[in-house]
Amino acid sequence: MAKKLMKGNEAIAQAAINAGATHFFGYPITPQSELIEFMAREMPKVGACFLQAESEVAASYMVYGAAGAGARVITSTSSPGLALKQEGLTYMVSAELPAVIVNISRGGPGLGNILPQQGDYFMCTRGGGNGDYYHPCFAPASVQECADLIVEAFDIADEYRMPVLVLGDGMIGQMMEPVEIPEYKKYVPNKPWAADGNHIARGVHNRINAMDLAADVLEAKNNKIQAKLKEISEKYVKYESIDVEDADLVLVAYGTPSRACKNVLKKAKEEGLKVGLIRPISLYPFPKVAFDKINPKCKAILAVEQSCGQMIEDVRLSVLGKYPVEFFGRTGGNPIIPEQVFEKVKNILGGTK
């Protein structure tokens, strides 16, 4: 397929359809509305099902029902909507159902505003619902990456029977870039565990549920979930790393703020400062391994986030005190300005050499 100029929201939608998504259930919320509108327009053209739910909670359970019945299903929302979907998500983790959940995040807490913010890092990576689990979560920084990560998210979800998140922010949802969407592939389900009404032919009735009353049974399920997450943590670590081997300071940023950080790297080079960048693409699993390659004499790590500092906790857990970890963040929808980050870099490194 030739490159096409698309918004991130649209690229996600088209990539999902081309990945063979059979069902979309969602509820309108800014700034992801182009996504749901695109689905409403395009899904019927390939015989797929688009349905607008009465609420995010209901949408998450329609996903639960369709996923349990063997569908390839996706839902999308924005921050407060994802908070509402957590109920269905924790049920899906327990019932071991595959689905892709897109969060085009906005300002918070509460209703916040509709500007880009990265305040949902904890909610997306930690498992925002009740119980012991994490969400595999991927964060694109370009429209092309939006498309590519959606396709992969579906495959990981199916492989591990687990909801997988793609976390973009309002900026990436709205901005246009040339993108090549992978070719359309019809989805052929192979899910013998699905409760699809074929109990007679199967000879046993399948049960999709999220409750295990016996302590040992529930512990076994928890162990299974943890084992799946461990395997995902080994297989699906994704990151971009630039110039960390001889850096005096390494920036860490994901999503669109990482683009501002790349400009900081250029500026630093011009002024003779050695600054590197780690851009986590998988937020869970967090790319700890990327930090092993940092120059041992590096003076500091600087986490740059459009939040009050959430990913920074994973950064600290990755360097384990080896380097001081500093923070630069903006909230409320204020963008990360390269000049401001560079000022912070210079302050940390003690001014321009």
Place this chain on the structure above:
Amino acid sequence: MAVVYKKSIALTDAPLTYCPGCTHGIIHKLVAENLVELGVYDKAIGVGPVGCSALCDFFFACDMYIAGHGRAPAVATGIKRTHPDKFVFTYQGDGDLASIGTAEIVHAAHRGEKISTIFVNNAIYGMTGGQMAPTTLVGQKATTAPYGRSEEHCGKPIRIAEMIATIEGAKFVERVSVNNPANVRKAKKAIRRAFELQLEGKGFGLVEVLSTCPTNWGYSAVNALKWLEENLIPYYPLGNYKDY
């Protein structure tokens, strides 16, 4: 010897976890018997609730789901939209459907989802231990209404069948009871009618079944049936509210 009555093949051998005399078991049978008699057991998919029947996935022999509290109609929507050729029913109690799940049931009806809902109303939360439901009668005692439900404090009980019947997409709504053999037979017919409606592709069907909770009401199983007849039926009139 000819068999007059035996356990439905749409029920598993698992012993029911309901209290002695709880009429959930009777309603399970009516659902199962109708599935078999209508020839849809081999393509049925059920969705159970949170509450006493949260274990009904062990009891119905067809493919089963247990939804989050109140969300069964949304789950059923996802299933039916994936397999429009299958037969999909939800089985929900009054805490589930009439309290936390009002949005889901109203909108499944509003969309005219081609599913059938069995709504079991026993005017109390059973599994959690006898708390007040939206369907608890005024004056009826519950663990969270220890002095009896007060109209001033929490209003009068909600009548689901009447409410759902006002929704365009709901094509069959009936309230029945299982307090005696004659009413059990009527309940079975109503469930059959709701199921037929789904098979005809007409829209959403709901059967509200007045049921007992001997344990939390504090009566013997037999006296609970009497209490139902004398107290629930006068407030929740039996009968058909809609048949397209």
Place this chain on the structure above:
Amino acid sequence: MAKGKLTIDSEKCKGCELCVNFCPKKTLELGKETNTKGYFPVTVVNDECIACGTCAIMCPDSIITVEKE
């Protein structure tokens, strides 16, 4: 009158007495021995059964099979 035969799965009986209450011929009563769950299961106490099926229809646990001669 038809003659009926009742088969009771005593292990699954919870002794709720709904069948006892609705039997028109007073054919069922709670037994004197408990099952392994500690309930007193119903037993057939006379041969008046007319195979009407009422006991089975009202039995929440589907433990009664009714046959007719």
